[in-house]
Amino acid sequence: xxxxxxxxRIARSLGLTGLVYNDTKGVTIELQGEEEKIDEFLARLQxxxxxxxxxxxxxxxxxxxxxxxxxxxxxxxxxxRGTPLSQVTxxxxxxxxxxxxxxxxxxxxxxxxxxNCTNCGPRYSIVKTIPYDxxxxxxxxxxxxxxxxxxxxxxxxxxxxxxxxxxxACGPKVWLTDSKGKTINTQTDEAITQAAKLLSAxxxxxxxxxxxxxxxVDALNNGAVERLRKRKRRDHKPFAMMTDSxxxxxxxxxxxxxxxxxxxxxxxxxxxxxxxxxxxxAPSVAAGVNAFGFMLCYAPLHxxxxxxxxxxxxxxxxxxxxxxxxxxxxxxxxxxxxxxxxFLMHNRDIYRQVDDSIVHFIDEEPVLLRRxxxxxxxxxxxxxxxxxxxxxxxxxxxxxxxxxxxxxxxCSEHIGDLEDAEVYHHYINSTEHLRKLxxxxxxxxxxxxxxxxxxxQYALSxxxxxxxxxxxxxxxxxxxxxxxxHDSPVIGIACDGTGYGTDGAIWGCECLIASLExxxxxxxxxxxxxxxxxxxxxxxxxxxxGLLKFxxxxxxxxxxxxxxxxxxxxxxxxxxxxEIRNPKFIxxxxxxxxxxxxxxxxxxxxDAVAAMLGLGSYNHFEAQLPMALEAIIEDGIEDCYxxxxxxxxxxxxxxxxxxxxxxxxxxxxxxxxxxxxxAKFHNGIAAALLTMAKQARESTKLNTVALSGGVFCNRYLxxxxxxxxxxxxxxxxxxxxxxxxxxxxxVGQAAIAAHFMTRESRIVAKRRKLCSAQHLS
Ligand SMILES: [Zn+2]
Ligand SMILES: [Zn+2]
Numbered sequence: 001x002x003x004x005x006x007x008x009r010i011a012r013s014l015g016l017t018g019l020v021y022n023d024t025k026g027v028t029i030e031l032q033g034e035e036e037k038i039d040e041f042l043a044r045l046q047x048x049x050x051x052x053x054x055x056x057x058x059x060x061x062x063x064x065x066x067x068x069x070x071x072x073x074x075x076x077x078x079x080x081r082g083t084p085l086s087q088v089t090x091x092x093x094x095x096x097x098x099x100x101x102x103x104x105x106x107x108x109x110x111x112x113x114x115x116n117c118t119n120c121g122p123r124y125s126i127v128k129t130i131p132y133d134x135x136x137x138x139x140x141x142x143x144x145x146x147x148x149x150x151x152x153x154x155x156x157x158x159x160x161x162x163x164x165x166x167x168x169a170c171g172p173k174v175w176l177t178d179s180k181g182k183t184i185n186t187q188t189d190e191a192i193t194q195a196a197k198l199l200s201a202x203x204x205x206x207x208x209x210x211x212x213x214x215x216x217v218d219a220l221n222n223g224a225v226e227r228l229r230k231r232k233r234r235d236h237k238p239f240a241m242m243t244d245s246x247x248x249x250x251x252x253x254x255x256x257x258x259x260x261x262x263x264x265x266x267x268x269x270x271x272x273x274x275x276x277x278x279x280x281x282a283p284s285v286a287a288g289v290n291a292f293g294f295m296l297c298y299a300p301l302h303x304x305x306x307x308x309x310x311x312x313x314x315x316x317x318x319x320x321x322x323x324x325x326x327x328x329x330x331x332x333x334x335x336x337x338x339x340x341x342x343f344l345m346h347n348r349d350i351y352r353q354v355d356d357s358i359v360h361f362i363d364e365e366p367v368l369l370r371r372x373x374x375x376x377x378x379x380x381x382x383x384x385x386x387x388x389x390x391x392x393x394x395x396x397x398x399x400x401x402x403x404x405x406x407x408x409x410x411c412s413e414h415i416g417d418l419e420d421a422e423v424y425h426h427y428i429n430s431t432e433h434l435r436k437l438x439x440x441x442x443x444x445x446x447x448x449x450x451x452x453x454x455x456x457q458y459a460l461s462x463x464x465x466x467x468x469x470x471x472x473x474x475x476x477x478x479x480x481x482x483x484x485x486h487d488s489p490v491i492g493i494a495c496d497g498t499g500y501g502t503d504g505a506i507w508g509c510e511c512l513i514a515s516l517e518x519x520x521x522x523x524x525x526x527x528x529x530x531x532x533x534x535x536x537x538x539x540x541x542x543x544x545x546g547l548l549k550f551x552x553x554x555x556x557x558x559x560x561x562x563x564x565x566x567x568x569x570x571x572x573x574x575x576x577x578x579e580i581r582n583p584k585f586i587x588x589x590x591x592x593x594x595x596x597x598x599x600x601x602x603x604x605x606x607d608a609v610a611a612m613l614g615l616g617s618y619n620h621f622e623a624q625l626p627m628a629l630e631a632i633i634e635d636g637i638e639d640c641y642x643x644x645x646x647x648x649x650x651x652x653x654x655x656x657x658x659x660x661x662x663x664x665x666x667x668x669x670x671x672x673x674x675x676x677x678x679a680k681f682h683n684g685i686a687a688a689l690l691t692m693a694k695q696a697r698e699s700t701k702l703n704t705v706a707l708s709g710g711v712f713c714n715r716y717l718x719x720x721x722x723x724x725x726x727x728x729x730x731x732x733x734x735x736x737x738x739x740x741x742x743x744x745x746x747v748g749q750a751a752i753a754a755h756f757m758t759r760e761s762r763i764v765a766k767r768r769k770l771c772s773a774q775h776l777s
Contacts, residue, residue, distance in 0.1 A: 213318025267374030472499025508601030523653030
């Protein structure tokens with residue numbers, strides 16, 4: 001992004017001649033001139049002179065023949081032979097230079113809400129097709145004025161070939177409408193002032209941003225936030241917030257130095273930050289969790305809005321329930337008209353909706369929980385060239401999909417849960433769109449083993465593709481290996497809610513000896529019965545009864561747990577669908593093994609423990625109960641519950657939590673505070689996973705542990721486990737660039753399939769060599 005112009009500027013300033021062009025491998029630069037000038041060029045290219053968004057992965061130099069009579073440095077048309085690497089880059093937050101211009105009364109883009117340059121602005125969200133040129137973006141309808149065109153064509157200008165360049169005279173405009181779409185104000189500045197006034201008065205305003213609409217409301221006004229929850233039918237999931245300075249965020253949350261860096265980064269994600277104990281944020285913004293999600297303004301429009309003395313806004317995705325983010329004006333009016341009191345709209349069309357990304361910190365490092373705006377479509381690079389393009393379909397929850405092409409793994413943005421019909425439709429369209437955008441001609445498709453996954457069914461329905469099924473937890477571990485470019489076997493610990501196992505059981509706490517080539521199951525959580533299959537991931541009573549039955553065996557009597565049902569009932573009213581009033585029915589299922597499966601799911605154990613402690617009985621959104629359980633942990637507790645690791649003949653290592661479950665019941669009956677019980681439970685799981693890793697090390701001599709799976713989105717558990725592993729001499733790899741939850745599955749699938757294809761082509765090449773040798777003799 002802006003790389004060739006930067007090369008041009010440095011070369012010219014040093015009096016070097018030659019050329020620069022993009023090709024299939026990256027950027028090629030030919031330089032002619034004095035040797036020390038060339039050295040200086042190389043130094044400056046890798047220093048602050050390079051464009052802020054450029055990330056030089058590697059730089060190789062080689063001598064070329066002198067060209068007589070060459071007297072200038074030029075940018076050459078890109079070499080389009082072969083398939084180029086991805087040309088489309090991510091959407092980037094407004095840069096400091098643009099902000100300064102926007103604040104300068106003398107600049108012709110003073111207070112212009114669509115100011116951008118080569119270092120910032122929309123990209124991925126406005127591209128319709130490649131090559132990435134203005135006519136192929138949603139900016140094609142705006143003809144550049146002379147002033148903008150002059151900058152666009154001037155190679156020394158910061159806006160050289162900045163495709164979305166625009167100004168008040170020639171570019172998009174902002175206006176404000178009421179909830180029915182009736183215009184309130186068509187003057188850009190007045191529309192923004194009026195919108196800010198409505199927000200200050202507690203109204204809900206739908207604001208069109210970079211990747212879609214946000215629903216905004218004053219985050220300090222509890223009544224207003226509750227109204228938004230009610231209208232959006234989103235009763236529980238925490239809302240993200242936006243403001244315009246780190247200082248303001250510090251009033252409400254703890255911002256470490258590294259968190260500040262991430263907040264201010266060009267990607268500008270939502271960052272999860274520890275709540276300050278006394279914060280004026282409305283309680284209903286983020287109940288039941290220990291963190292606030294904050295982001296800084298990232299579009300010029302946001303800054304102009306906050307300049308109207310707004311303090312902090314809830315900025316939640318403009319959609320209904322879990323449907324795809326809305327990005328078109330008409331659809332927004334149609335679907336959000338019942339939620340928003342007003343719409344702050346504009347006419348720069350968004351071609352691809354992209355949600356805000358979410359980052360949190362594990363072991364003091366930034367880790368992506370949701371990978372979307374700002375990060376997509378930045379590829380993950382592989383060591384080896386993949387001979388054939390690969391499509392990886394991903395998983396059904398928190399879906400992303402991924403293309404492997406040459407040395408790149410290009411992962412889609414967060415798509416959502418495919419069980420929603422609208423999301424599934426969006427998934428199909430997105431795979432088609434991105435296939436074209438990245439010119440991926442997949443001959444191979446990688447998919448999950450779960451036959452009922454919609455992503456699996458879609459993958460298998462694609463004609464003429466070679467299908468490669470990849471076990472869910474292996475894909476989790478492979479996602480870590482891929483992003484760390486780690487190609488030797490590791491001890492993989494994958495913990496999550498559900499993943500289809502090779503034995504037909506539902507796996508969810510697995511110790512694998514894994515590489516990109518193969519995996520072997522070394523150990524797992526001892527299977528316990530889980531009644532009610534589909535409902536079990538939402539209704540905590542199901543894993544709870546399954547675990548109690550497992551822990552107490554034939555001693556288990558419903559009547560002994562009357563007190564527990566009483567406790568569960570207090571939270572049941574929120575969810576009329578739950579069958580807590582009739583645990584007998586579920587116990588019957590368990591006893592007759594009807595609609596009951598065996599599982600090693602660790603996620604469901606967290607659900608059950610949360611329910612036992614009275615934190616709720618239903619996951620209204622994924623991992624709600626585990627997050628509530630993490631949020632109440634009391635600091636400074638080192639105790640943990642007992643567990644057993646059992647190795648029976650002919651069986652894998654089993655982690656048995658029966659003692660843990662019984663221990664928790666005893667502590668509840670002793671009225672030990674829930675925060676201490678939760679800490680003891682988390683500590684016990686960390687200790688158990690450490691012991692498992694040690695046993696795996698003993699028998700394999702491997703010393704690297706890779707952690708992945710949704711359970712490792714739990715900061716307390718993951719931080720504690722990493723510390724324990726490090727203390728014991730392990731080196732630990734965990735997801736950073738892709739989510740540890742199922743959002744990372746597609747990358748793991750693609751990496752495994754790419755490795756498989758490369759290996760296969762190598763074997764074929766060897767055979768061919770052998771054949772030709774025989775032929776010669
Ligand atoms: Zn800029
Ligand atoms: Zn203009």
